[in-house]
Amino acid sequence: MSIWDWLLNPSGLTPHGFCLSWAPGLVSLHAGSDVVIGLSYFSIPLAIAALVRRRPDLQYGWVAYLFVAFILACGTTHLLAILTLWVPAYGVEGLIKLVTAVLSVATAAILWPLLPRVAALPSAAQLEHLNLRLRDSEAEARLSNLELERRVAERTEQLERANAQLTEALAERSQAQQALARNEAEYRASFEAAAVGKIQTDPLTGRYIRVNRAFAQMLGYEPEELIGKDGWSFTWPDDRDDGREGFARLLSGEVSTYHREKRYLRRDGQPVWGRLSGSIVRDPDTNEPLLSVGVVEDIDERRKAQAALEETRRDLEAMVEARTAALAQRDLLLREVYHRVKNNLQVVDSLLVMQARQLADATAKEALLGLRSRVYALGLVHHQLMGSANLSTFDVAPFLQELSTNVVEGGADQEIELNVEAIPLEVGLDFAIPLGLLVTELVTNALKHAFPAGPGTIDVLLERGADGRIALIVADNGVGYAADDAFGDGVAAGLGASIIKGLVSQMGGVMSVTTNNGTRCEIRLASPVAS
Structure with missing residues (x-):
């Protein structure tokens, strides 16, 4: 089948x-x-x-x-x-x-x-519920997305601003770098072209890191030959210990700057003087020393000049000492001369007093007493010079007071009030002697002619006028007398008038006499020049 x-x-x-x-x-x-x-x-x-x-x-x-x-x-x-x-x-x-x-x-x-x-598997209701939850979640997600978008926008804006700031900062940094480069170039040019020496060394080892040509030539070197060499080896041996001690204080922070004049060792073995000003560059965070910088000024010529000046000063001091000793000897001699002159004048004064006592003639006796007043004036001048500090000038105010007082006390038989007012004025021998004789003669004339029968007042004034000239005024409140009799050229005019006119002419002065309510004699003189 x-x-x-x-x-x-x-x-x-x-x-x-x-x-x-x-x-x-x-x-x-x-x-x-x-x-x-x-x-x-x-x-x-x-x-x-x-x-x-x-x-x-x-x-x-x-x-x-x-x-x-x-x-x-x-x-x-x-x-x-x-x-x-x-x-x-x-x-x-x-x-x-x-x-x-x-x-x-x-x-x-x-x-x-x-x-x-x-x-x-979920049912339709569950799916619907899930869908609702999903829609809520979607809504929340949309809100979250919106918030996220807002934050993203803000963050984006912040980033944009930060980016702009960064760009600006980069631009500023670029400008700063350019400026730094320019500054470095300028510093390098300034460092190298400076007329004074400039050095940079390692603060711990002391070795040269950088030197300019001025410093190198000061020591006889080229700049590159000094790089890396120990700076202390170029300091003169006798100045090293003190220099190290000062630099140690600078390095420790005990001092902020270092200044010292010291000798440097030249290449040919000869010393050269320099003035060093140094400081330390430190790390801003740790304060550790990074670099030592210094400026070295060549002061060799100045120090040599100072040495020569010091030698000259010592020579001058020796000369001043010798001159001071000579001046002291001269002062001693002058004081001795003034003393001897004063003593001799006192001897003359004593002789005049003794001679006047033996004279019976009133006129002769009066003449001798007048001569005695003139001799006293000369002696008082030498006495004032002997007591002065410089032996050449003295203050005329106490001199006039003592002189006038002596004349009044020695020549007045009645009560005579004396007022002396004199400005402080330093005068020398050439001015004091004729001034003293003038005062002696004028006060003596007032005593002889102004008060024949009673007391009175004599004023002796020395003042400075608006034109700067000196005015000597001798005034009394007596009966007055004829100016021609006392100061004229007639027969009545005596030796005193001749002496007064001669002294006024010698001092280059101008004299005026008024006899209203007494006699006022004013002599205007050029201000003395103290020598």
Whole structure:
């Protein structure tokens, strides 16, 4: 038997319609029912397949395809049931049922384990609730997004501002770097071209890091020859200890600057004086010394000049000492001279007094006493000079007081009041002697002529006029007398008048005499020049 016979007519079996006795009603009923069932079975899986294709997001979609195969197989069995009404294709029908059985068992085997998972799938209400929550979450998300966008905008604005500030800062930094570069170039040019020496050294080792040409030439080197050398080795040996002590104070921070004049050792072994001004550059964070900088001024010529000046000063001091000693000796001699002159004049005064006592002639006696007053005036001048500090000038005010008092006390028989007012005035020998003689003669004239029968007053004044000249005034309140008799050129004029006129002329003065209510004699003199 062939496979086709087995499939379509196995063992000569009769079709299924034979079992229904070919009753038209039963055959139609079975055939119609199987047609409707088969068509339905074919329609349902097509709808499921279409649904699965439209909803690729459905979970377990592959199970739907298993159902599609199972339902199609079931529908095929119904269509084969129609065929077997007329054709005994029971082999084919059995194979289809076998496939349907396999698919149904597989579907059942897969479906039962999936039932808990499928049952756990949310319902429509749950999905709706989830959708509501999802919409709320979406709204919150939108709000969060808006807030995030706002923050992002603010952050973006901040970043833009920061970027602008950074750009500005970079521009400023670039300008600062350019300025720093310019400053460095200017400093380098200034360092190298400076007329004074400039040095930079390591503060810990004392070695030169950088020197300019002025400093190198001061020591007789080229700048590159000094780089890396110990700076202390170029200090004159006698000046090193003091220099190290001062620099140690600078390095410790005890002082902020270092100033010292010291000698440097030149290449030729000779010393050269320099004035060093130094300071320390420190780390702003740790305050550790980074660099020592100094300015060295060549003061060798000045120090040499000072040494020469010091030697000259010592010579001058010796000369001054010798001159002082000579002046002291001169002062001693002058005081001795003044003393001897005064003593000699006192001897003359004593001789005049003794001689006057022996004279019977009143006129001669009066003449000798007048001469005595003049000698006293000369002696008083030398006495004042002897007591002065410089032996050349003295204050005329106490001199006039003492002189006038002596004249009045020695020549007045009645009570005469004396008033002396004199400005402080330093005068020398050439001015004091004629002034003293003038006062002596004028006061003596007042005593002789103004008060014949009673007391009176004599004023002696020395003052400075508006024109700067000196005015000597001798006035009395006596009876007065004719000016021509006392100061004229007639016969009545005596020795005193001649002496007064001669002294006024000698001093370059001008004299005026008034006799209203007494006699007033005023002599205007040029101000003395103290020598």
